[in-house]
Amino acid sequence: MATTTRTDTNIWPLLPAADAVALRSWLARIGFDEGVLVTNDDGNVQHSEMLWPEGGRLMVATADPTNDHHRGGPGSASIYVVVGDPDGVHRRARDLGAEIARPLEDTDYGSRGFTVRDPEGNSISFGTYSG
Numbered sequence: 001m002a003t004t005t006r007t008d009t010n011i012w013p014l015l016p017a018a019d020a021v022a023l024r025s026w027l028a029r030i031g032f033d034e035g036v037l038v039t040n041d042d043g044n045v046q047h048s049e050m051l052w053p054e055g056g057r058l059m060v061a062t063a064d065p066t067n068d069h070h071r072g073g074p075g076s077a078s079i080y081v082v083v084g085d086p087d088g089v090h091r092r093a094r095d096l097g098a099e100i101a102r103p104l105e106d107t108d109y110g111s112r113g114f115t116v117r118d119p120e121g122n123s124i125s126f127g128t129y130s131g
Helices: 020-030 086-096
Strands: 014-017 033-039 045-051 057-062 078-082 099-106 112-117 123-127
Touching (some): 020 033, 020 057
Parallel strands (some): 014 057, 078 123
Antiparallel strands (some): 045 057, 112 123
């Protein structure tokens, strides 16, 4: 397997959510910082950002089948977040009662990490592997 020393933090995946405000709150409790929040007149989240303290961010918006940018259904995303302290994030996830989809483990390619499902069903992996 080829590896590189380059670290990328400029891709912003979108999590379409049935309850985007609740998902933002859950992400904040697991360690993301709250960023921009833009709602429409109906109270739906048109655009929002959750910032990972070590770099990178997620966008969270209310799922909307009529909007090409928010079309994917809730629970359809799979995200990887590079972290320096996967054990600490794992403790926060466990304390939140998050569904642990893959236990905290060391991999044969030099990473330590785990995977949770957020309340919307998205798969979010946290690990030390940064490419």
